Amino acid sequence: MTLALNLRPPAAEAEHGILFHGTPQQRADQLCDYLALTAVERDVAGGTPYPQRQAVRDSGLLSLWLPQQAGGLGASWAQTYRIIRQIARVDSSIAQVFAFQFLMLASIRLYGSETQWQHYFKLTAHQNLWWGNALNPLDQRTVARKVDGGYVFHGQKSFCSGSMDSDFLIVSAIEEGSGKFLVAAVPTSRAGITLKGDWDNIGQRQTDSGSAEFNQLKVEDHELLMQPGPLSSSFASLRSLVAQLIFTNIYLGIAEGALAEGAKYTRGSSRVWSASLANSVYEDPYTLLHYGEFWAGLHASSVLADHAAELLDAAWQQGLSLDDAQRGEVALAVFSAKVQATRAGLDVTTRIFEVAGARATTAKLRMDRFWRNLRVYTLHDPVDYKFKELGEWALNGQYPTPSFYS
DSSP, X not given: OOOOOOOOOOSSXXXXXXXXXXXXXXXXXXXXXXXXXXHHHXXXXXXXXXXXXXXXXXXXXXXXXXXXXXTSOOOXXXXXXXXXXXXXXXXXXXXXXXXXXXXXXXXXXXXXXXXXXXHHHXXXXXXXXXXXXXXXXXXXXXXXXXXXXXEEEEEEEOOOTTOTTOSEEEEEEXXXXXXXXXXXXXXXXXXXXXXXXOOOOSSSTTSOOOOEEEEEEEEEGGGBOOSSOTTSSTTTTHHHHHHHHHHHHHHHHHHHHHHHHHHHXXXXXXXXXXXXXXXXXXXXXXXHHHHXXXXXXXXXXXXXXXHXXXXXXXXXXXXXXXXXXXXXXXXXXXXXXXXXXXXXHHHHXXXXXHHHOGGGGOTTTOTXXXXXXXXXXXXSSOHHHHHXXXXXXXXXXXXXXXXXXX
């Protein structure tokens, strides 16, 4: 399927020096070529990659998933995930904040009223807005107090990926007294929001997944995304599956990037072991064996991920008519893909040095970034619980119970 192009060129050539052109896929290719140039240096630096984020804005791809009638490109989930995976091969931090753009927009679609999501979709497409995350349902330190015309949010929030350099945030809080979980869309620049920029972990170093502080943040009633609200139907509960499949495709992209870089290094610099009967590393049976193992694991992961995306697309089209069984089938496919990508990805990113050799551990290559990025991201929620949910189906015929993580 060819996506209709509705992209406005940037007003002037920005710091990144790219004038994006062509189809969305061609623009994604141009973006990846640019990101790859500085991926190693930026992994060392951490912090907010402002030029690279601007490049994503100027590429026009922030509207990739939005429907054409709202001014977007009308990509399916399957098409969107493929581009996320492609970006993750060269820069998984940018891939994460780029992917969260669509998770936040999906949250608006699933939780808000038709008036709300149509408004925010058009606003995003026409103003080229970037959405950041400050939802994190596990962190309930932000409390909402009812006031005339809305609420006041006050407290802390952790793991606010993509919050820096965003235009809007999806925020959550616990209503004082009732304990009700509230979700809202607010401008990032609003008084009462402090983004601390305190993310400094060993991996995913430029996702800005640090903390935020809300100090008497006013949230208007019309900004609450509570009609129908979180987990209000099988359709609304697709949000967690959208998120889980984002993780899966980024895991897979990281591992594919490690395999590609490892193979490049092996072909150009690795030496055959002295005890080998092969004349070159290209013919060494153990080297070939391991690369075969890596490829098989990632190929299986990609097939499962693509299948899950197709099921998600079909489920998305059902809207509120989606039933529990249809939703359950998507969950099984997504979780199967996620556990496979996790295991295969960690295997590749850990063992790629066995075929690349000792010289590949030089700090200037930072090939360890693939493992660090994947190891950090795969800890988002325990994969053991995905196996448990799959086991509930295999043994007891029970679909995963919808939640913010399943």
